[in-house]
Amino acid sequence: MMARMAQPSRVGDLLAGKYRLDALLGSGGVGDVYRAQNTLIGRTVAIKVLKAEHATDDSVVERFLREAKAANLARHPNVVDVLDVGLDDEGVPFIVQEFLEGMDLGQHLKRSNGALPYRQVLELMIPVVEAVGLAHARGVVHRDLKPENVFLARVGGAVVPKLLDFGISYIKPQPGDVRMTRTGMTVGTPAYMSPEQLEGTAGVDVRTDVWALGVILYESLAGRLPFE
Structure with missing residues (x-):
């Protein structure tokens, strides 16, 4: 375990006997994302692997796996598809998702020097709003809606x-679930957070996502944030 933790990445590792990690795509606070190959069927996927130092922290592991559960509950053509979850040989969890090519909305806004044509905004954001609405109907509040979390995937000749x-x-x-977020705990990206989310108020609900969607729409149309 210690030898693996000293390595800069896990490129080349084989997870669950079939997922070969081919390239490191990005790294976050608790996990690393890889482009990988399902060697049994030849499919390219994206795999998020929990960092080894967190693998013995039950609360971090629970949060990590709840990400997959939430995305699965919110299944929709405009939500990234979770294909599998598993544990490597040392018990480190990973999440397998569809591999997407393209750029996120934040990158697109920068390349467009800010404001987008309103018809393009409608084409891109109406499906996202519908996906968020479905998530809400299934009991999921995203709580971190922002341009960087809206990926513009190239699918054939279309942008999805x-x-x-x-x-x-x-x-x-x-009934029986463990509460994972403490009252007074602030999570999210400040520029897109509702006032109650910024304050860590108990009972943050679907309205915080509605606020964030409004900020994204404003930024996409005006080329700047509503509050600066």
Whole structure:
């Protein structure tokens, strides 16, 4: 384990006997994302692997796996598809998702020097709004909606917006569930957070996502944030 943790990445590792990690795509606070290959069927996928130092922290592992659960609950053509979850040989969890090519909305806004034509904004954001609405109906609040979490995937000759990263989402608890977010705990990206989310107020609900969607729409149309 210690030898692996000293390595800069896990490129070349084989997970669950079939997922070969081919390239490191990005790294976050708790996990690394790789382009990978399902060697049994030859499919390219994206795999998020929990960093080894967090693998023994039950609360971090629970949050990590809840990301997959939330995305699965919110299944929609405009939500990134979770294909599998598993553990490597040392018990480190990973999440397998569809591999997307393209850029996120934040990158697109920068390349467009800010404001987008309103028809393009409607084409990109109406599917995202519908996906968020479905998530809400299934008890999931994303809580980190922002341009960087709207991926503009190239599918054939079309651009398909895909909602990403349910890592800090809230799932309406069922009987027996453990509460994962403490009152007074602030999570999210400040520029897109509602006032109650910024304050860490208990009971943050679907309205915080509605606020964030409004900020994204404003930024896409005006070329700047509503509050600066």
